[in-house]
Amino acid sequence: MRLKNICKNFGDVEVLKDFNLNVDEGEHIAIMGKSGKGKTTVLNIIMGFELPDSGEIHLPNEMSTVFQENRLCEDFCAISNVCLLKGNKSLAKEILGKLGIDSIQKINTMSGGQKRRVALARCLAKSAGLYIFDEALKGLDEKTKAVAMTVIKEYTDGKSAIFVTHDINEAKDFADRIVEI
């Protein structure tokens, strides 16, 4: 994946100026930076939700994302959310189990941290050339974070991934390289 000389302004606000980012095949990177510096804007450009004003973008065909918000169907159970469009039910169940989630529990009966883990399972159960995690461990307690990080590393092993976080320990734990915005 490659972003080259990306520029992006919102009105008068210059968010990205000649921003470059390379993620090699199988590489894990972390993106860090103060709130409002443009981390989510970079992810939105990668995912095609925002167009840059200028610059070059080279992307793999398939991407899988944990957004900052969970974006789950509240009336459905965990496994239905993970397999919503298409999906391997046994893989979904395996990942949900490793994250401590009952696959038939409805989302609207779950805590915030349980919902976060369902969103994470949905991302990991999809086969992709690039995995994107936007504050994926937000709202989890320390013990659950450690379990979730182990699961993320297991299912992204050998695959390209971008992990946005404010936590330097998470960044060091996950990434081969940390990029500051």
Ligand SMILES: Nc1ncnc2c1ncn2[C@@H]1O[C@H](COP(=O)(O)OP(=O)(O)OP(=O)(O)O)[C@@H](O)[C@H]1O
């Ligand atoms: N759709 C938009 N319209 C106008 N301004 C925007 C839009 N999206 C982002 N911005 C502005 O762009 C800047 C970067 O926002 P962005 O969400 O990328 O930051 P961030 O680094 O992800 O922040 P955080 O760590 O708080 O999530 C901010 O000043 C924000 O107000």
